[in-house]
Amino acid sequence: xxxxxxxxxxxxxxxxxxxxxxxxxSYSGSPELFWYVQYSRQRLQLLLRHISRESIxxxxxxxxxxxxxxxxxxxxxxEEDSAMYYCALMKGGGAxxxxxGKGTHLIxxx
Amino acid sequence: xxxxxxxxxxxxxxxxxxVTLSCSxxxxxxxxxxxxxxxxxxxxxxxxxxSETQRNKxxxxxxxxxRQFSNSRSEMNxxxxxxGDSALYLCASRKEVGQPQHFGDGxxxxxL
Numbered sequence: 195x196x197x198x199x200x201x202x203x204x205x206x207x208x209x210x211x212x213x214x215x216x217x218x219x220s221y222s223g224s225p226e227l228f229w230y231v232q233y234s235r236q237r238l239q240l241l242l243r244h245i246s247r248e249s250i251x252x253x254x255x256x257x258x259x260x261x262x263x264x265x266x267x268x269x270x271x272x273e274e275d276s277a278m279y280y281c282a283l284m285k286g287g288g289a290x291x292x293x294x295g296k297g298t299h300l301i302x303x304x
Numbered sequence: 305x306x307x308x309x310x311x312x313x314x315x316x317x318x319x320x321x322x323v324t325l326s327c328s329x330x331x332x333x334x335x336x337x338x339x340x341x342x343x344x345x346x347x348x349x350x351x352x353x354x355s356e357t358q359r360n361k362x363x364x365x366x367x368x369x370x371r372q373f374s375n376s377r378s379e380m381n382x383x384x385x386x387x388g389d390s391a392l393y394l395c396a397s398r399k400e401v402g403q404p405q406h407f408g409d410g411x412x413x414x415x416l
Contacts, residue, residue: 226402
């Protein structure tokens with residue numbers, strides 16, 4: 195069965211510092227990977243999907259099939275980035291539910 | 305465009321009762337998925353409906369069931385409630401297979 199691991203439950207960085215949220219997965223096929231974000235008192239929303247290869251709010255994520263990772267990065271953190279971040283995997287073909295990691299709570303300190 | 309709407313937002317039930325949660329997807333979305341979120345297990349996939357048919361199912365007991373109507377609205381039912389069913393239940397919709405899912409605010413279910 196597929197699995198998504200986010201090793202950090204909590205990550206605290208200072209404003210302006212680089213941010214990297216780690217995500218590793220295990221799946222024998224070709225997955226599609228996503229990052230979802232949940233800001234305080236808001237619903238879970240899509241941040242990035244790997245096939246889009248775009249930057250959203252300054253965040254990027256590259257799928258590394260060799261290392262089975264999909265780390266989320268931002269060069270300069272902003273206070274409004276404080277939120278809960280979830281990495282999620284969808285099995286190849288997309289005809290299945292999402293498998294989520296346990297999430298990383300990102301806190302940006304002023 | 306209105307987002308995914310879930311009702312009610314909060315529910316309190318006692319053990320042994322049953323409960324029905326409702327989800328209205330984004331207009332034009334034919335797929336509705338349900339997830340359970342708990343502090344211990346995180347977000348777990350329950351099932352997905354597409355055009356009124358259950359397409360996929362997660363690893364949950366038969367007490368958890370759902371259905372989808374012709375207007376794509378979906379309901380989830382949990383029978384014989386247990387304390388461990390206390391959770392936030394999230395609904396997500398998408399247009400087609402392979403498209404990203406859009407989530408609602410959830411229904412928080414508390415079992416006394």
